[in-house]
Amino acid sequence: MKSLRHAVAFAVPAAIAAGAAAGAAAVLATARRVVMPSVRRNDTQILAVDTGAQTIELSRTPDTELPGRYGLFTTGTYGYVKLGAVLSADATSVRRKLLTQIEPGARVDRDAAFSGWYHQSPSELHLPWESVLIGSPAGPCPAWLFPADSSTWVIQVHGRGTLRSECLRAVPVMHALGLPTLVVSYRNDGEAPRTRGGSYALGASEWRDVDAAIGYALRQGAQRVVLMGWSMGGAIALQTAVSSEQRDAIAGVILDSPVVDWRTVLRFQARESGLREPLPGLAMGALGNRFLARLSGAEEAIPFDRLDMVARASELDAPILILHSDDDGFVPADASHALADARPDLVTMPEFHVARHTKLWNYDESAWSSAITGWLTAQGLA
Structure with a gap:
């Protein structure tokens, strides 16, 4: 015992x-x-490819069933293909038009990742562009510059786990308005320099690289800048808007599917x-x-209070356009609505439904482009 x-x-x-x-x-x-920066996750399965009809059959998910134009990261002969309209669907699969020609005999593996990027390279836009380096506290950060005549520049910031290519969808809209666009990278994103730990600070430090991009634009003749952030890029843009010593030059902020409060997300x-x-x-x-x-x-410790832009709404002073689907599915629109309610004097938030996370352009390019064009015009920025 x-x-x-x-x-x-x-x-x-x-x-x-x-x-x-x-x-x-x-x-x-x-x-x-x-x-920690994540590797792209395969979230889709390729069930069949018809090289004669140039169609592709995918497993049905809330993303793959969406109307519009999208991309698909694959392995095998093709690393990335573009997808067009949904042609048919049943309970488990979706058949879409291929916009990238797949030749007979090509190997396309089953696992794939569905994407809203659509464009991978700036050359696909058929617009003048050049590669530049932004000298930031983290080191030289690669950027793409699409020149135009206006002294109002747009600086675009991509989201978590993605690259600059995510932002290319917006460039033609800005170019049509005569606005130069600078598409930037930031520390630990896989293109810009890696810091000692290689981790994200969720906007708490990355904003300094965007601030450096503002300085670059001002030295190149910009008088005003519009920040545009996608997903976590929205959190970075908002941190820049309240933290930058150059904030007087920030004339507006455009947010696509943004992280406004990390705790909610x-x-x-x-x-x-x-x-x-x-x-x-x-x-x-x-x-x-x-x-x-x-x-x-x-x-370093993540300052969640400092990253809560609903709580810090009174510190914002530039007009903001929020484009966020109520059916986002990854970053809920609750905090975006809360920010709009907290600052109705600054925030414009048109309604979007059905479109998933950062796929508003893909789902309804006309409505998305019109919202940006109308807002920039109304603010006197275009």
Whole structure:
């Protein structure tokens, strides 16, 4: 009996300690996924390719069933193909028109990633452009400059886990208005310099690279700039708007599917991934603690209060256009609506539905382009 009591006395604390260790590991792993740059995730399966009819059959998802033009990252003979209209669909599959010619005999693997990028290279736009380097605190950040005659420049900022190509959809709209466009990279995005830890700060440090781009534009003759941010790029643009010493030059901000408050986004994404409280809250708490944040891969604690732009709405002073689908599915529009409600004097937010995350251009190019053109014109920026 004594040996049994000793065994129990040892086993219970050990089990508790093991459970605590496992729980701590889960918290840190969840936190790490937030701040470490991610590899593109295959979210679609290619079921069939008809090279005669130039059609492709995909597994049906809320993204693949959307009308419009999209891209598909593949492996095999083609790394990326462009997709056109939905031709037919059933409960499990969608058949779409191929806009990239696939030759007979080509190898196209089953796993793929559906994308709203559409354009991969600036040369696809058939507009004048050049590659430039922006000298930022992180080092030289590559950018694409599309010149035009206006002294109002647009600076575009891509989202988390993507590259500058995400922004190319907006360039023709700006060019038609005569606005030069600078499409920038930022630290740890895979094109700009990598910092010591190589992690995202969710906008808390990346804004300095965008601030450097503002300085570049001003030195090249710009008098005003319009910031345009996609997804996490929206969070970066908003941080720039309230933090930059050059903020007087910021004449407007355009946000596509933006992150306005990270806590709202991360809780939503945790629920969608099947994670339940208290794990998401504990992970954010870990990222807010300097020691635990570093264990999670972050270089510094993530200042979630500072990144909450609904709470900081009174600090904004430039007009803002928010383009955000209520059916985003990845970054919920709640915080965007909350910011619009908090600053109706600054924020314009037209209604968008059905379109998914950063796919408003793809789903309804006319409405998306008209919203931007009308807003820029109304603000006297075009």
